[in-house]
Amino acid sequence: MTRPGSPRFEADWLALREGADADARDAGLLVPLRAHLAAARAGRDPGSELVVHDLGSGTGSMARWLAPRLDGPHHWVLHDHDPDLLKRASGAPPASAADGAPVTVRTRLTDLTVLDAADLRGADLVTASALLDLLTVGELDGLVDACTAVGCPVLLTLSVAGRVILAPGHPRDAEIAAAFNEHQRREVQGRRLLGPDAPDAAAQAFRRRGARVHARSSPWRLGPDQRQLMRQWLEGWVAAAVEHRPELSTGARTYVEWRLGECASGRLRAEVHHVDLLVLPDGSTTVGGHEERS
Template identity: 55%
Template sequence: MTGGVGRPRFAPQWLALRERADAAARAPELLRPLRDWSPALDPDRMPDPDGLVIRDLGCGTGSMGRWLAVRLPGPQHWILQDHDPVMLSRAATRMPSTAADGRPVTAVAVLGDLAALTASALADTSLVTASALLDLLTREELERVAAACTAARCPALFALSVTGRVELTPHDPLDAEIAAAFNAHQRRTDGGRRLLGPDAVPAAVEAFERRGATVVTQASPWRLGGPECALTEQWLRGWVSAARAQRPGLAPATDAYLRRRLEACAAGELGVAVHHTDLLALPGPYGAEAGTGG
């Protein structure tokens, strides 16, 4: 998510660096219940001749679209929505041109805010998507998204929401203290907005289920280290920096900690699992008892 008053901004270089890890982490298992719920999304059935309309919220440079468009059948029209016009222009020009079955994919960039997301705006939308977004929302913003999607009977696929759990190998005594400070930073009040951070997934499950949706979740951890050394280094620096910002008293101890961890990373001796959850919300019941189909 980029731009907007009070909202975090991410550099295109960071988004490019993490794209391969994001793609490897996202949960393709959630596409099966999505396809079951909507025949138009199932490659084993006849695609919707009118095509799919997919709205990507907080699209950044468009990595979610590049990952998902080639996994769905039929003609697709993507609405790429973000606050940053530079990011939007990159996203629109880098979308795949064909879907899983070779049908055309088109995209349009829309400069916009979640405040504009309403059920009427989603009236002709086949699917709402977002990646690494939920933890950057407030509870009020999340409620708005859930209300719009369920009222429009539009499924929503949210990838890569942080859970607050990080595992580093080998273990260091400071790991837990830095993780706790980082998680508190993720829940901070920023520009008057109280961010959900690691509480985003349970809050989203509750918000959608309260409105009658069926919610399916799947673990989607980053596995860093080895060939991902550049990403691991940048993640480490950001992780420690956020922890220090939340608890300045950690600074003296984390200087040596960061140096040790970066040396281990450069030597190929550091493994990191950053845990995320992917979430699929289907409006209404789903499964054998309810039948399928939207």
């Protein structure tokens, strides 16, 4: 979730969004992932650990979500640029795997802009959450090259898709959304971020290297039960839009005040769209009872 050149993500924000992230991820992708992992481990010692490398791990929310959904003992290597977040992650590891097997965690301070296959040596699975949109084209290609060289599955969740649906609607929704999306594609310290173009770019990059890619929508669906998260997301969404287009600032003040009032009253609903990608290094696999060729 964090990397050099991106805004520093506060641990409190990551904790606030963890539940919404867990609800949004497409658990259906775990069916082909589990099948692939089981086949890969068929000839190994039953007690051998599944080694998972999580990129941009933040406080470890991906491990806490995924480890209880996979069988067998796991060893997670959590990569992040922020030592404070890694410290928090090491203090809150997953309790156990789906079958009660032990899960161990270690952290690694990593600059993901220069990730290579050596950083992922021995991985049985590579994961990341809310990371791809913070990469440049070149950095994404480097990540894809590293994962392809290792030859293991890759699960990339919650990449910003650039689509937001708010109810009730407002005439300014479209211009705020467009300005936010351009902000996500901004240049940071000489780096042009992919923003909402990242999911398609990643899928195409993996397919060019011969991998099978499955894409699923994974929206946040926020309502009265997530008012605190919705408020913080909304304020950040509008602030980013205004940062990119300062001429929106006057109207945006009225807009965000009205939106926050709707949030406080429990009337506001928000769908914030993301994309989950499962990348399998071999041929066809079965998804939902049929062969998917995506």
